[in-house]
Amino acid sequence: MTRSVSALKGQDTQLNCLFQFPPEQTYNRSVWFIHKGKEHESCLTDEPPLHITINYTERFSLAANIKNGSCTLGIRSITISDERRYCFRFYTNENRWTDKGGVTLRVKATPVISELYLKEPPNEGITNNITCKVSNVYPRESLNIALCADIVPKNETLSEQREPDLTFNVIKTVVFTPSKFHHQKYCTCNVTHSALQQPLLKTVIIEFQYNSNIAVGVGITTILLLFIIIIVLLYCYKQTKGKGKAMSMSSTLPTNNAAHSENAVEAPSQESQTEGNIVNEHFEEPGLVYSEVEFSQKEKQNNKPNEDQQMHMTEYSSVAFRKY
Incomplete structure (x- = not known):
């Protein structure tokens, strides 16, 4: 039966081993070697070749008194390559005995x-x-x-x-x-x-970050929206201010129109408003001489005079003069 020992890479460990033999025989020598067969096979019964024999060096040593039946193998600074199955054999003056199961060393590394x-x-x-x-x-x-x-x-x-x-x-x-x-x-x-x-x-x-392209797009859109809002507010402000001025002017217009109407002379009818040069003719009526306004045919073809000119001519055409 194979025994198993676990060890961490870089540490030291021991493969414990005990043996005994008939008292009438005398211990001669012992050897540790590496099992090269398949996992289910027992340790070699033949003489192990030298290349699989453990040499007792700084890393491998017999850690106990072999004469007292202790065959413990010590291994220092274990490496991954030390992971294998180890077999022990000893010799007496008459026979040889082999631990058929051996000891399997399992190496682990701490991740x-x-x-x-x-x-x-x-x-x-x-x-x-x-x-x-x-x-x-x-x-x-x-x-x-x-x-x-x-x-x-x-x-x-x-x-x-x-x-x-x-x-x-x-x-x-x-x-x-x-x-x-x-x-x-x-x-x-x-x-x-x-x-x-x-x-x-x-x-x-x-630490989450926004896509820089998206951030730039959002920034530009925000600026455009603010610009549009400012323009709309300015427009509304100007419209409101203009309506206020219009209302103020309309409140003063009736007084001015009334004053003007008091001083104005009633305008003649549309039929009497003609254009031309003034020509005076006298009509004999008791106590008065009237000045009649006439216009030449050439001036009739001109454009209609403006409102100020019309009012001026109308005033003169309506004035009565005393007889001289």
Whole structure:
């Protein structure tokens, strides 16, 4: 039966091991080697080749007293490449014994959220995306990323990169179209993994911005509306002021007309208003001589005199003179 040990990348660990043999035999030597067979196969029963034998160096060592039956293997600064199945075998003066199940070392790396960012400042109606990058991931299959649960995305993408140390960088991107709904929304990258005791959380606030073209259009429209309103108000003001003056003048007209009518002499009938040069003829009537106004035929063809001229001629045509 295979035993399993878990360890974090970069830490030290031990693969515990105990063995015993018949008292009549004498311990000779022991060896740790790497299982190269398939997962379900037991450790080799044949002599392991040298290239899979563990050399006790600075990173690998026997961590206990082998003569007392302890065969614990110590490993320092564990790397991803140390993840494998290890087998132990010891020899006596008569036989050899092998732990057929061996010990499987499971290595984990603690992930970190290395980046969380918007591609560009959000503008209304312009497609944008939010990216969360998680680094130092191992094993890859136990990682889960939840990004921006409050945003309804157009689509999501997930990509990964393998690093030289065999860990993964996993990048999740959410594509969305910013709107007023997204203003000051919290976008959280939530990461869970078998190497974490609790989820990793990192948040960015979406500071919404209007489309600059829309803002310029709204500004121009507002200015035009204000200009039209000012013109309408000025027009209404002038119309109101003009009506006030007209009413003031009309209130004084009856008095002036009355004064004029008192001084005016009754105009002759239309038939008597003719144009021409004045020619005096005398008519003998008792006590009076009248001056009659006559006009030449040539002047009759001219235009009708204006009102002032007509009133002047009318006054003269109506005046009576005493006999001389």
